[in-house]
Amino acid sequence: MTDHEQPPTALPDRPGQWVLLSYRLPREPSTPRITVWRKLKRLGVAQISDGLIALPADARTREQLDWIAEEVTDSGGTATVWIAHPAALAEERKLAQAMADARAAEYEQVRAQAQQARHQPDDERQRTLRRLRAELRRINRRDYFPPPQRRTAETAVAALQPANTGTTPAPEENSA
């Protein structure tokens, strides 16, 4: 969505604010555990240890983790939400790098799929384009430290646009 392409190494000199969720859910039933884990994965959290996850703190991430904490307690578990600074810059870099690597792998999958779809018939390629745009949007939303693979994937997906709708990528290509 946004166009800033800060590599993870461009973090500030001092550790920033992170929001942590510490949670415990009963082993059974397993459905709430799986639901919570899927939601956390969707948010692109960094797993610090079993039952402790982190996201860079902003209004949205704080709220999202608050609601997941509520869901954990609704399901008979316990959860606390914390605002924290990593004590050392290196800790933060490791966390950010792990998150950037996870996103890079996702972008790489999208790029590979776009590459494969290049020679599909027009209608099929159009369907792939729509699907991959949606997938890119999902990844962008959980991408807090955009890796270079982001731009590569966006370019590969934009290249699926049929030639007769314009030779240069439409502006919406970058925002999709």
Next chain:
Amino acid sequence: MKWATRAGIHIDRAACAWLIRRFVDTDAEFVFVADPAEVPADTTPFDMRGAELGHHHGDCSFETILRRYDLTTDAALKRIAAIIHEADLDDERFDAPEAPGLDVVLRGLSMIGDDEHTMTVTKPVFDGLYEYYRRATLLGREPA
């Protein structure tokens, strides 16, 4: 009645405040607090952790309020609820292409004004959306 929610309102809280004032309590007064502990005793909290009118069973607060005040039979409100759900939770439970756009509008608004300003601007926006989906329901197709 007095109602309280967290300060720095976004899509779900703005929509809830509109819903409350239009369908639940026309004289509603709103208090915005930084911490749940600051909610005054005589107010009803919404869209806050621990509140009855919050996120429950995978629903956003707007959906919870619809259920709590028996408003789920209004098709236009149901449609708005689907949009708010997707804008707020983005979990693809509903097909609501309006959601990302509305979410960005609300996020932008929160950057240029306080909560009173956001509420003032969003009131006619939600009134308009409601009218649009009300007509869509009556017509059975997209209104002109």
